[in-house]
Amino acid sequence: MKNYDAWNIEPLRDMGDRHALYLNLIQWAILAPNSHNVQPWRFVIRARDHEIVLYVAKEGILPASDIIGRQAHISVGCALENLAQAAAYYGMTIVPHITHTEDKETCVRIVCSDPSAHAEEHDGVSLDSMRQRRVNRGKFDTARNLPEALIQSFHTYAQAGGLIFDSIRDIPTRLAIAQFQEQAEKYVLAHDAFRKELGNYFLPNATEEGRGMPGNTFGLGDETSLRVHRALQQEGPFDPDLANGMAVSARDAMKHSPLIGIISIEEDMPFYWIQAGRVLQRNLLEAERYGASTSIHAALIEVNFFNKLLRLRLKRSARPTVLFRAGFCTEERPHAPRAPIEGVVTVEKDRV
Ligand SMILES: Cc1cc2nc3c(=O)[nH]c(=O)nc-3n(C[C@H](O)[C@H](O)[C@H](O)COP(=O)(O)O)c2cc1C
Structure with missing residues (x-):
């Protein structure tokens, strides 16, 4: 079904187009776990400024279960980490600047370096782990300890x-x-x-x-x-x-x-x-x-x-x-859906 398409993401082969690269980073970011699967994130691409801006969407803060927005912020933190790990895969470093304004808007301005030709030497998280991960609410094998x-x-x-x-x-x-x-x-x-x-x-x-x-x-x-x-x-x-x-x-x-x-x-x-x-x-x-x-x-x-x-x-x-x-799980569980990326990304056209 279309609502699971996000999980079919592939790494980019050609990192020459900065806009396509940033969009790809965001595609990895939205695979992050998040409270109630609300996906409380919005992204703005400012390719010319080497920036992606990540917002905690106010409409993603659930009024009954997340009164002060803590869960939405944690979820956005998870997305930021995915983005950072995907950037590292491409040999980029990112510097996030977090601001929280008086009207309670939180935004992360993410300054991105250029990708590096040595991307393959990256020894962090594999993109496969991001693509494979999903919550498993089942019982785990208590006889098998974690390493x-x-x-x-x-x-x-x-x-x-x-x-x-x-x-x-x-x-x-x-x-x-x-x-x-x-x-x-x-x-x-x-x-x-x-x-x-x-x-x-x-x-x-x-x-x-x-x-x-x-x-x-x-x-x-x-x-x-x-x-x-x-x-x-x-x-x-x-x-x-x-x-x-x-x-x-x-x-x-x-x-x-x-x-x-x-x-x-x-x-x-x-x-x-x-x-x-x-x-x-x-x-x-x-x-x-x-x-x-x-x-x-x-x-x-x-x-x-x-x-x-x-x-x-x-x-x-x-x-x-x-x-x-x-x-270690005793039972596999399926992925959860994701909303189309178009709905969560804005491109600042005058800046591209
Ligand atoms: C901050 C946060 C809080 C969460 N709280 C719960 C929870 O209380 N109970 C639960 O079953 N899942 C919880 N989850 C898991 C989400 O429901 C899950 O990440 C989301 O449905 C998307 O599924 P996926 O992670 O398998 O892609 C939480 C996730 C995050 C990031």
């Missing part, structure tokens, strides 16, 4: 980004987090506005939409996906069995993970949210390189009460801002 070198990389990338990383591997803490997760899911699902908003993005499997999460990415068949999609959108009380089922499956997925990674930040501000997104995506891509699967969970991060519990358990003063699981 120590990978876990070490998670810490190293967080440190390099100026952030704090905790890797939770001990069973009591994993179980405690799994219990928190179940309660946090139930808490958010009990809120009408949250549930309806989720219903707009939780989609039937055969959807032709470019944004949102088809039920098969949650391991659900066609009928159940449609039923959950409708039930979430309905007025009135939510079927308690469905709410329970969703919360329990989130808990069990958490339980069945050899590692839970938590990225914490010193200040709860847009700059750090974007930085947390970059570190998150760098870690997810590294996991992919090792053949490991990952998924991201926001409920514990966004509900203040649970965030405080997490902080207490971690014995940290810094704020946990991203929580992800990593492990």
Whole structure:
């Protein structure tokens, strides 16, 4: 289906046309994970100025689940990291300048160097990892630990980004987090506005939409996906069995993970949210390189009460801002769709 075309991207062979090159970088960027698959990013190409400007789209900030826009900023950080890694593949370096204006608009001006003839010597992320990655919300094999070198990389990338990383591997803490997760899911699902908003993005499997999460990415068949999609959108009380089922499956997925990674930040501000997104995506891509699967969970991060519990358990003063699981999957999951690139890119014509 057309809404999955974005995943068929190929690297450019000829890097001579700067406009085509920047467009290609953006095509890699939009494969990034993002909250509810809203894709809260907009890009402006200023090829003559060697710049791409990346905006956190205000319409991509979900009013019920992302009141202050933290999740949208983290998502944009993930896209920025993909863009940086694709640029590195072409032997380019990028310098991002993040600004947050008084009317709460965040924009990243990305200054790009020219591509280098030595691009093939690049030893970072392979573009294949970006193309292969997808969230896997299923259970992971708890008997198969992650390689120590990978876990070490998670810490190293967080440190390099100026952030704090905790890797939770001990069973009591994993179980405690799994219990928190179940309660946090139930808490958010009990809120009408949250549930309806989720219903707009939780989609039937055969959807032709470019944004949102088809039920098969949650391991659900066609009928159940449609039923959950409708039930979430309905007025009135939510079927308690469905709410329970969703919360329990989130808990069990958490339980069945050899590692839970938590990225914490010193200040709860847009700059750090974007930085947390970059570190998150760098870690997810590294996991992919090792053949490991990952998924991201926001409920514990966004509900203040649970965030405080997490902080207490971690014995940290810094704020946990991203929580992800990593492990070797027991079941493959499909990609999620992407909206057409034309809708998210503007070219400043007078500058080209
Ligand atoms: C900041 C952020 C928060 C997310 N929160 C959740 C979450 O709470 N639960 C969940 O199942 N997936 C979560 N995700 C995963 C997204 O739903 C997923 O990235 C999106 O649907 C696109 O799918 P893909 O990553 O497989 O391409 C989150 C992703 C990001 C970047």
